[in-house]
Amino acid sequence: MGFLDQIAKQFRGEYAYTPELVLKEMREKGIKIRVRGLTKSFGGLTVLKDLDLDVYDGETLCMLGESASGKTVFLKSLAGIEHPDSGEIYIDEHDVMNAPPRQLYEMRLGLSMQFQQGALFESVSALENVQWPLVMHATVSPQEAEDRAAKDLVSVGLTPDMHWKLPSLLSGGMQKRVALCRAIVERKALILFDEPNAGLDPIKCAAIDNLLLRIKKQFKATLIMNTSELFTAYNLSDRIGIIYRGKIVEIGEPGSIKSSKHPYVDEFTRKSKEFLPQILAYQEELASWEGEKVDDGRRDSEHLGKTTGGF
């Protein structure tokens, strides 16, 4: 849209903001991301319908919603990978929808993303996958990149003997953690997570949740997370957004989502409500547990295939 068009629209009262005004307001209110009227269809199927959202700087926002409700398309639109049909997306100083490639590239340097299926490079080792963004963006020396990647992998429980394995030789949970590491290794101010713990068993889920909590506390980054796991959302988020048929039908703090009267939100959370008291009671009881961990011997490297031996 041309500048003059916008002025004309503003005069007619159809379009109250120019990008400059939007960005000014965002700065004043501490809004990191502003999305307005986001719409995207694939063929005849409208996935996102007029979606509005403000994300504040430093908050953790969990997006909940059923499969195929448009969560992933929304995240990809933020990262500038998916191109919405209409609407506005502002991230920091960038007008994502109208940004020229060069600006889009700069915008992307400010964020990182973890993809649902991991999107790991299958032909290089776990460690090389994690150090990839550091090497590509040449922000640090190669040695430093390797050190940082190794340190992050250890912090998620992947011992050095696993670092040089190809992703295909790691278990599903380990691959998730490698993907997670790659998303956090650059310590970006905005990190997008797409289903960080889908398909993992409850204890691995809890471990990933704790890891994300640590990231949240240490980095003070803005985190946006798609998930189908209610407990993850309750534990981690400052706000939860419920997305239904391409729109956000309810957004608020976890407490307000739990007690929401919205029929869809109620249906979504009903299943957990009955069992939540028992879960919380067990969590409280075990919080002070100080016994020894049982090593089940399945983390031995000999059970996980051979290493690649580096480049």
Next chain:
Amino acid sequence: MASKEEFRKYETGEPIVTVRNLSKSFGSLRVLKDLNCDIKAGETTVFLGPSGTGKSVFIKHIVGLLKPDEGELEVMGRNVPTLGERELYELRKHLGLAFQLGALFDSLNVYDNVSFPLSHHTRMRQKEIKSRVAEVLELVGLPGTENKLTTELSTGQQKRVGLARALALNPTIVLFDEPTTGLDPILCTTIDELILKLKTELGKTFIVISHDIEGTWNMADQVGVLYQGTLLRYGRNADVRRDDNIFLKQFFGRTEDGPMIGV
């Protein structure tokens, strides 16, 4: 010979699968250690447990895809490890297996996927196959989707097509590997209710592997918790749910605090 006998009908509550001291190792890793349990006909038995504790390996023993190192395993009166290919083939006609990700042939449409076991295992005519496919698709709540490609379906629908294919031969036992993994809470409830409905209406025996604890409480009669290759607890739904074992509490409380290592 035992295998020449007809497969008899099992009354609800009668043990249909008996497992005695089942052990299996892969290399130096002992995946199943001295497993003992009876699975009753007409009930839903759910096996829970962290990943890598041998749940899938156990199911593969039931259908005879893996042979145990030690122990006995009887399914519908047949001693599975001793069966030959031909006898296994006969037994498997009574077992329906629905895989974790559906394992559908994605180059085929829904009709071809669901009719696959019918055209390969029976001498049914095209017309009969057609009505049987329509029948099972109706059962799983997807009537009229015969001509859709599996890639056009959502994940929840794919799982249901997988279940329809498992039901096509009208098996006595349906084995379901992670029916709700990766699905949202609403779809999970739909699948749980579907399993409950099929159990009550058709009187089938369901053996389910799951990570979904709430779903288990909703649909299971019997619950087994596998950990490190052994059954930590095997009992009625309500008893297991209230059990005082610290491993179970950690698992049900989905927390990293406790004896089990998360990552």
